[in-house]
Amino acid sequence: MSGRYLAARLASLLATLAAVSVVTFLVLRVIPGDPAQIILGADTPGDSLRELQHALGTDRPLAIQYLAWVGSVARGELGVSLRHQRPVIDLIVERLPVTLPLTGLALLISLVVGLPVGVHAARRHGTLADYAAIAGSQIGQAIPSFWLGIMLILAFALELRWLPSGGWVSWSQSPWQALRHLAMPAVALGLVIAATVVRMERASMLEVLQEDFVRTARAKGVPEPAVIYRHTLANALIPTVTIVGLQVGTLLGGAIIIEQIFALPGLGRLVLFAVFNRDWPLIQGLVFFIAVLTIGLNFLVDLSYAWLDPRVGDA
């Protein structure tokens, strides 16, 4: 993998981040809603608005507000939340022990379920098992994760009483309980992505199975499992890795809704809070953080192509 390839990727990464921060900042100011007015609501005495705007600093010129935020990013704070009066990075770090395991587990579930089903469907192309996999993934893609979440709550919390209906116990208090609280939300989130993985993996397996080297391997008498897992799967993984990489956005977006339904104190809840309260620096910091995460992961995905297929990096 050449240094030039790496440098080009890094430069585009930084440019994207700068663009994201400016666009987010401007869009937020265009959306109607005044954070000071939302703090005061409709039931506090009338003349406090201007004083609060001043105390929050939202009455300053836009350019000054943006520069203040950039300065805060440079200090590693990612801004200071208007509502929490704390650095955004602290608020984010507090939420990571919920959202990272949640999305990680969901991703794991999507791969553990999606890959074998996709491979199996491709091997049994045109059979009943294949059609069942296609139908299943079609349904999986159509089902919204929040609905699946509510169904899981009804079944496993209300009827069977195996799992808690929601809420959170921290890892330090009880890792087992934390895992129990993540089980349903991770499944609800993971199954929807598994459906995409099935379709992608099946399609790319079918394509690779048509290739000459597979026919050659079979002709040479290589045992079928080795054909599938060593020769075909390795090559069919590239598109799947791409799709999974792109799903990070979907995962984080899904987490917003899932955390709300399962009362999990994660990043998604923080995003919703920030938007409804027009906590501008908080939204700004969160979007920036999520952008870094998504772009960073895509960057890793790009690098992984080069590793999975050495031709990419040399190009």
Place this chain on the structure above:
Amino acid sequence: MRARILPSAVLAVCFGLTALAVHAQPPAPRAGGSLRFATQADPDGLDPHRSPADSTFIVAMNIFDSLVATNAKGELLPGLAAKWSIAPNGLTYTLSLRPGVTFHDGRAFGAGDVKYSLARMSEKGKSPHAADYEIIDSVETPDRLTVKVTLKRPSARFLSDLAYGWASMVPEGAGDELRRHPVGTGPFRFVEWVPDSHVTLARNPKYFVAGRPYLDEIVFGVVPDETARLTSVKAGDLDMADRIPAQAVAELRSAGVKVDTFPRNTLSEVAINQEQKPFNDLRVRRALFHATDRNAVLEGAVFGFGRLIGTFMPPIISEYYLDLNGRYPYDPAKARQLLAEAGYPNGFETTLYLPQPYAEFVKSGEIVASQWKKAGVRANLVVLEWGAWLDKIYKKHDYGVTVIGHVGRLDPITLLERFKSKYNTNYFGYANPAYDTLIAEADTTHDRARRKEVVAKLERLLSDDAVCVWLFSTDGIVASRPDVHGYSELPVPGNRLLEVYRAAK
């Protein structure tokens, strides 16, 4: 009601004691146990002087006390001030503090804390309620247990302004850390807050009311999703939840969950912008009132859990409440006639704004709009997200009609002064010099009989001028496990769980 009592009497006869127990007095209070209480939103900080949000006071009112306390009827009672006297000029209040009270960190509570807290409550730009205390001229502390507050001008509501959660007494010198580590004198002390997850409080064994609180521990669990909140109570993961939607009552009861209702200090209305045509015409506003079948709205929007209001005063403020519900009976023909007189024989088209996520107001608006059609008023519904509603309607007054609700206060003037012509948040655009004069008089009149007369005149003016189509005051609906007793609602934002206990199983 009668239909419900009769079968239960028959049941009682048939099943003897078993059925009787259902309708008998609640079991004797018992100390101990823990309560997991479901709340809708994470507290907006736990510093009572730095938040206007209900979410703060639902928790903080259990940690802090105010100088003046209140009960379910909104009466003013001794709190951290054991007694008080008002000088004849109505300007100086002498408060005698309760002796022997300590903060949760062990420090003794005294006059210095009161002086500090009053100053902190009045800090402009920091305290959302600073404007309420701007009237304080000076605070003196002649001794450790006496505080003299002098006002800039007489105010009949000042004592009630000391009874809210945002008038909590905090330790002298307490700073911004109160937001995350509150220290008060209240029935429960703060243990931990995991943001967006839960807040845990433990019993204050040194609380100044003997034998209270009953509970050893309260855990406020934050469950924002309504379905999830109801499910958690049904599944027994949480013991209690308030703000239960009316449509869930039957389902919860059939699942064995106890459901109680309480009158609340709230008001909802179709607010009308009288600065905009055609709503500047009194006949049009009266027509809208006649075109609204408010009983049907109450039934349709909140399943009848509430009471109609005829002016801007909820029935829970019983001393001042006037029943003016008969003023504009539902009568579409009369509405059409009034519209014709106003120059709209064919009615008119307008936009009715509804605030998300307040389902009660959105549903009310949908019903109102369909009723208005019969009078020829074609209202297009536009749903605005809360932040956008506040911006467009409350701040910029850019609207004609909207459905909204307000939270009541202990003193009638705090409610009624919204309609003063110079009031900043008078988004109704109501301007009536007679009204302004009466407000000023009621605000400074300590004589209760005279004050009541003046307030009644104000209430009548709001009804006569059809300033809004007054809708109703909804009930608070609370769900709990069957062994939870002693809960009641206060007519102020927030809540106290001082009297709540778990019966022996």
